Amino acid sequence: MIFIGTLEGFGKYVSMIGSLFAKPEKFSMYWRETMRQMYDIGVGSFWIIAIVGTFIGAVTAVQFSNKLLTFGFIPMWWMGSMTRDSMILELAPTISALLLAGKVGSNIATELGTMRITEQIDAMDIMGVNTRAFLLGPKILGGLMIVPSLIIMAMLLGTIGGAIAGELGGYYSWEEYKYGLQDDFQPKYVRLMFIKSIVFPFLITSIACFKGFYVKGGALQLGKASTDAVVYSSIAVVVANFVIAFLFL
Amino acid sequence: MIQVHDIRKSFGAQQVLKGITTEFTPGQCNMVIGKSGAGKTVFMNCLVGLVVPDQGKIELNERNIVPMNQKEKSVLRKEMGMLFQKNALFDSMTVEENVRFPLDMFTAMTIAEKQERVNFCLQRVNLPSASHKFPSELSGGMMKRVALARAMVLNPKYLFCDEPNSGLDPQTAIVIDELIQEITREYQITTVINTHDMNSVIGIGDKIIYFYEGEKNWEGSNKEILHTDNERLNDFIFASEFLKEIRKLNYK
Ligand SMILES: Nc1ncnc2c1ncn2[C@@H]1O[C@H](COP(=O)(O)OP(=O)(O)OP(=O)(O)O)[C@@H](O)[C@H]1O
Numbered sequence: 001m002i003f004i005g006t007l008e009g010f011g012k013y014v015s016m017i018g019s020l021f022a023k024p025e026k027f028s029m030y031w032r033e034t035m036r037q038m039y040d041i042g043v044g045s046f047w048i049i050a051i052v053g054t055f056i057g058a059v060t061a062v063q064f065s066n067k068l069l070t071f072g073f074i075p076m077w078w079m080g081s082m083t084r085d086s087m088i089l090e091l092a093p094t095i096s097a098l099l100l101a102g103k104v105g106s107n108i109a110t111e112l113g114t115m116r117i118t119e120q121i122d123a124m125d126i127m128g129v130n131t132r133a134f135l136l137g138p139k140i141l142g143g144l145m146i147v148p149s150l151i152i153m154a155m156l157l158g159t160i161g162g163a164i165a166g167e168l169g170g171y172y173s174w175e176e177y178k179y180g181l182q183d184d185f186q187p188k189y190v191r192l193m194f195i196k197s198i199v200f201p202f203l204i205t206s207i208a209c210f211k212g213f214y215v216k217g218g219a220l221q222l223g224k225a226s227t228d229a230v231v232y233s234s235i236a237v238v239v240a241n242f243v244i245a246f247l248f249l
Numbered sequence: 250m251i252q253v254h255d256i257r258k259s260f261g262a263q264q265v266l267k268g269i270t271t272e273f274t275p276g277q278c279n280m281v282i283g284k285s286g287a288g289k290t291v292f293m294n295c296l297v298g299l300v301v302p303d304q305g306k307i308e309l310n311e312r313n314i315v316p317m318n319q320k321e322k323s324v325l326r327k328e329m330g331m332l333f334q335k336n337a338l339f340d341s342m343t344v345e346e347n348v349r350f351p352l353d354m355f356t357a358m359t360i361a362e363k364q365e366r367v368n369f370c371l372q373r374v375n376l377p378s379a380s381h382k383f384p385s386e387l388s389g390g391m392m393k394r395v396a397l398a399r400a401m402v403l404n405p406k407y408l409f410c411d412e413p414n415s416g417l418d419p420q421t422a423i424v425i426d427e428l429i430q431e432i433t434r435e436y437q438i439t440t441v442i443n444t445h446d447m448n449s450v451i452g453i454g455d456k457i458i459y460f461y462e463g464e465k466n467w468e469g470s471n472k473e474i475l476h477t478d479n480e481r482l483n484d485f486i487f488a489s490e491f492l493k494e495i496r497k498l499n500y501k
């Protein structure tokens with residue numbers, strides 16, 4: 001039963017995605033809405049991603065530096081390339097995506113769910129608006145357009161965080177770190193980060209849209225939809241993360 | 250003109266509409282009355298295509314909405330305005346933006362033209378000075394008026410109102426009723442109104458149909474309804490002791 005329910009839900013999800021590719025009633029309205037979403041997601045999550053990114057970079061540097069010191073035979077400049085690679089490969093995209101799943105995912109699901117239970121979506125339907133395309137499309141597109149830059153920012157700030165932590169803790173100098181940053185740079189890792197920064201926001205926004213748009217009932221179901229959006233999109237992110245690593249590394 | 254032919258709708262084992270046939274003409278207020286749960290909202294949702302009936306035909310000027318797909322419905326819906334039971338104003342937009350939304354979405358009007366139309370509609374519902382407020386800052390009566398202004402902004406051919414004056418005081422309710430009646434007459438709109446409110450039925454009901462458990466039990470005008478000998482309908486109209494007393498006095 002659970003399996004059939006899941007399959008049915010998945011079918012509905014796929015059909016929702018399909019319906020996004022409709023001709024807009026009016027391009028300017030869709031564009032304006034997309035800009036608004038980009039702004040909301042970008043500005044709304046800027047600080048949290050900046051702070052978390054910086055500290056994640058810093059703490060990674062501190063922990064690995066201590067490990068390296070106990071080994072003793074690896075030069076400390078290596079920390080530069082080590083922090084850079086962990087940020088690019090894993091920490092920046094995945095941690096940012098999980099934060100966004102919590103923040104953006106629940107926002108989107110709550111906004112759409114509220115519109116559903118207060119009949120605002122029906123009202124738009126009655127006007128002849130293609131509500132799936134108009135309400136969901138700009139959210140997903142807006143996410144795809146702004147999230148990659150948030151992830152790049154997290155990556156850069158995390159790498160800087162690593163440098164600061166090294167200086168503060170006296171593990172290595174900025175010169176050593178910089179030397180490490182330039183060592184053994186793998187374009188492949190950057191490509192991987194870009195794949196993730198497209199796939200993750202797509203999963204987060206589309207799953208949140210799905211959970212919010214199809215809410216039935218009242219405040220109780222709305223709360224559940226919002227939590228579900230966070231849980232399901234987080235799971236989707238970590239699973240996709242694994243699949244991408246498997247396919248592209 | 251809306252022609253409804255033998256529509257039926259069930260949810261699971263529960264038959265909610267059991268073969269409704271009727272006709273709504275333009276320029277008059279067509280009222281659907283009946284007890285809570287009689288199927289009025291489901292019926293109205295069928296008329297606008299939000300619910301697809303299991304059987305039957307609903308023709309809006311000879312165009313049957315029942316078999317239509319989403320795209321075809323969208324075209325037809327540009328001629329519809331609807332007032333929802335819970336108002337359904339967009340709460341992220343101001344009053345003005347709410348009323349302007351259909352114009353933004355579907356017309357090629359200039360900003361000045363849109364503004365003029367919005368102002369006209371807000372004036373028409375006697376709400377000229379609230380344009381920059383958000384729905385959460387309005388009273389129930391004001392929200393209804395905004396919803397009505399939004400419903401009429403594109404000059405609809407059909408207007409659907411689901412309990413337009415539920416939750417309003419009797420005086421405000423009459424104001425809303427009269428507004429609906431005025432614009433219906435003025436623009437020759439085919440208007441369908443669901444209500445429990447006997448004041449509005451007597452006040453503006455040009456044609457009334459009475460639903461009893463998903464069936465059309467009676468049909469007539471507000472002139473006829475007070476003198477019907479339909480037992481069920483009388484029980485419904487003269488529900489309170491107060492009204493029963495008045496009726497007795499009248500008949501003496
Ligand atoms: N989506 C649905 N799924 C299952 N049953 C439904 C659904 N919609 C309505 N019903 C049932 O249909 C019946 C009629 O409901 P409807 O909302 O049309 O009543 P109503 O006449 O509008 O009542 P009220 O005056 O209280 O608004 C009710 O018994 C309700 O439980």
Ligand SMILES: [Mg+2]
Pocket residue numbers: 289290291334411443
């Ligand atoms: Mg109802």
